[in-house]
Amino acid sequence: MTQQKTTKAKAPSAQPVAVDLTAVLVAVADGRPLVMTIEDGWALPSGPFAVEHRSLQAGLRGWVERQTGHPLGYVEQLYTFADSDRRQGVEGAQAISISYLGLLQAQPSIVPLTGWRPWYDYFPWEDHRGGAPQLIAKTIAPELRRWAKSGETGARWNRAAIAFGLEGRGWNEELVLQRYELLYEAQLIAEAQQASRKGAAELGRPMIGDHRRILATGIARVRAKIKYNPVVFELMAPVFTMLQLQRCVEAIAGLDVHKPNFRRLIEQQQLVEETGESVTDTGGRPARAFRFRAAVREERAAAGTKLPLARS
């Protein structure tokens, strides 16, 4: 013990640090995945962690409700990072951000400059419903190849090919963050400094600081989690049809799903039960209405759920 204390005494001592809480709030409406933004789409809801907050989550909930007027439901922690770029030069004041993911049902926002935005506005290359977006073949791949050539080994191109599913490799929808960081590194993205270069404008709407990176982390997490944990239901209205559920999953994953197989998997796992009613919506045979089986939540929270989004 004494040994340890002496060792510690020589070392850097405790110094206060500014801590920010940042929220990635996700909802889905009309088959479009949405993220809550403030400042007219330029930032995620966030604010400093303060003494009167009883916990990190409590602080986050406070900020979100204050800034957006929306109460939070399901919340989980995402990642913590030191803002290396953002607050540089603020004179010895280290700053870290603790980010959280929240899943909600979309409700129109009242606060001005605050509201839901389609997340594919920020990541246009991430939506592969109906096939890979042209943007990848037309802009991203050539630009990345140029960038790769300016490096020494073939490592850069290899990374790019894996991340974007180039050269016959399959698309892995979970690599959202890797793709963003690759584009950042290649300076193809507005947030990277010299980004007045060609192409930056096409590559998605920018955000302040590292908020777009945080959003990428959030998208990656939802996409991963949705496969083994019944969190999709946090995004759904209490009653829904199979197709609505499927569209929601497809929106999140950015991938198309085989309809009969989707149904089979959901029913096999007994995630839902029929309400007995049916919905006459868009023409065609009426769909049965389902609700989530509440009993499943606690069991599956641990045990896991499967959705047909496996690697190819």
Added chain:
Amino acid sequence: MTQQKTTKAKAPSAQPVAVDLTAVLVAVADGRPLVMTIEDGWALPSGPFAVEHRSLQAGLRGWVERQTGHPLGYVEQLYTFADSDRRQGVEGAQAISISYLGLLQAQPSIVPLTGWRPWYDYFPWEDHRGGAPQLIAKTIAPELRRWAKSGETGARWNRAAIAFGLEGRGWNEELVLQRYELLYEAQLIAEAQQASRKGAAELGRPMIGDHRRILATGIARVRAKIKYNPVVFELMAPVFTMLQLQRCVEAIAGLDVHKPNFRRLIEQQQLVEETGESVTDTGGRPARAFRFRAAVREERAAAGTKLPLARS
């Protein structure tokens, strides 16, 4: 923008917070999973995040090398939490811990009171190699049942049964944290206040503050990660036999694995290549020596690896 700033002005303002970095360092030796401890097994390596640290990871590496003398290899972030219990009463000084997981090859420690300890000393109920430990049926299950009865609904017992695989449910080796928190809630664990109650002594070695909770988080993470990411190799010597690799996986997972199937999966995925040599170890037919295929690391880091530890 202006809108937001006014809103923020009314709200809690930025206040400095003490930030701690804590490391869960894992190694495996002789089929025993180990964790690096300081203070004679009572604490994990940790120290405050300070201004001179260029990044969170850099700060962590500094602390670990200072306290243990071991250089760090693979590191990933675990979780960030506010120390609700630990520093209570330090007069308005909020404190948060950012925890990291590191994987190493075990090397004897020189620093006194510092060294590797079997992690099952801290979590004796987690080792299911050779069947579920008696401890669960003899002590944990009855105590939890008593605790459950003192609650109103059946929810408590249901949670306990899921977490510990009671009543014919299968054991899920990833629920390390849920199990620890359940035992904590039921006050069966030394760290919980009134824990001079019967049974606490059997339920693993305690640690200071919430270090055992952090360790539980780390174990859960390695157990999950090992299944889809080739991180096992961080724990292995450069050359190894199939059985050594299998024992390592079994040690981490706390489960037995079917030998032929383990081999099949590893070879199918081309994770390893033969060195050409063979090892004459413990009697019996000599085993071929393998090494990890380096090319796999970057590919699989993204794509994923499989180990035969699927749910039953």
Added chain:
DNA sequence: CCTATATATTCTCGTTGTGAGTATAAAGCC
């Protein structure tokens, strides 16, 4: 040398999971 024993490695088999396509049902619309 031969046998027992121990571990390594390969094979086989039955079950389940899953991708993909096809067939049938029930509504509205003309």
Added chain:
DNA sequence: GGCTTTATACTCACAACGAGAATATATAGG
């Protein structure tokens, strides 16, 4: 009624996987 549209059910082939049996190659001991 026939056509279109969506919902729901069924089929089939193949890959993945758990479990056990069979075979190979070493050491130890009589």
